[in-house]
Amino acid sequence: MRIDAIPATLSSREAPLKNAEAACTSQRQSHEALEKKKKDKEIEIEELREKAKKLKQRSSEVKNNKEYQAHLKEIEKGEEDLKTAEDVLLSLMESLEESSRRLKEEAARAAGEKTKVEAVRKDLEGEVQQRERELKELKEQRKKLVSRIEEGLYVLYTNIMKSSRGLAVVEAKNEICQGCNLHIPPQMFVEIKANDEIVECPQCRRILYYMRPEEEAPHTAGAGNA
Numbered sequence: 664m665r666i667d668a669i670p671a672t673l674s675s676r677e678a679p680l681k682n683a684e685a686a687c688t689s690q691r692q693s694h695e696a697l698e699k700k701k702k703d704k705e706i707e708i709e710e711l712r713e714k715a716k717k718l719k720q721r722s723s724e725v726k727n728n729k730e731y732q733a734h735l736k737e738i739e740k741g742e743e744d745l746k747t748a749e750d751v752l753l754s755l756m757e758s759l760e761e762s763s764r765r766l767k768e769e770a771a772r773a774a775g776e777k778t779k780v781e782a783v784r785k786d787l788e789g790e791v792q793q794r795e796r797e798l799k800e801l802k803e804q805r806k807k808l809v810s811r812i813e814e815g816l817y818v819l820y821t822n823i824m825k826s827s828r829g830l831a832v833v834e835a836k837n838e839i840c841q842g843c844n845l846h847i848p849p850q851m852f853v854e855i856k857a858n859d860e861i862v863e864c865p866q867c868r869r870i871l872y873y874m875r876p877e878e879e880a881p882h883t884a885g886a887g888n889a
């Protein structure tokens with residue numbers, strides 16, 4: 664993998680973690696909303712009980728039958744309200760239990776995804792370090808090689824590198840420049856085959872080299888006119 668592809672790889676691996684964390688946050692929010700409703704309902708029940716208690720205490724103040732009937736009705740209504748509120752509280756408690764269970768599940772899922780991402784991140788960081796070590800090594804090798812190259816040749820090489828987007832030395836294979844596909848003149852190809860002087864492609868100016876067939880990989884042997 665290329666080093667510059669690593670951040671994208673990591674962020675694509677992070678997607679399931681982000682989803683899990685978002686699901687966990689949303690579950691936590693709905694859980695907290697339920698807890699708030701439960702607290703409100705408990706306060707309401709407390710108030711209804713207080714109201715019922717006061718209402719019963721006022722029974723002695725009732726003066727006649729009509730007032731007594733109205734008073735009884737009020738007590739009955741208060742009891743009904745209390746019963747309704749208690750039912751709602753019960754169902755809220757059930758919902759909270761279910762929500763607690765789901766919250767735990769979502770949290771465990773997010774934690775699992777986090778562990779996975781951490782492992783991927785560690786792997787990728789290891790890969791980056793490995794690549795950096797390799798690059799350092801290659802640069803040192805290059806430095807040694809360059810110090811052995813004749814100065815004029817090195818200037819030629821770096822100029823071609825700049826003008827040919829990084830590819831300065833190419834194979835002359837089957838009399839064709841592998842850099843620009845130019846058909847190399849026969850006399851020039853003979854010179855290249857001799858491998859004892861620097862020959863540049865007349866078209867792309869890249870330095871050409873010849874590789875004897877026995878040095879070629881088996882699948883490229885004889886290729887060209889098939």
Ligand SMILES: [Zn+2]
Binds near residue numbers: 840844869
């Ligand atoms: Zn060429």
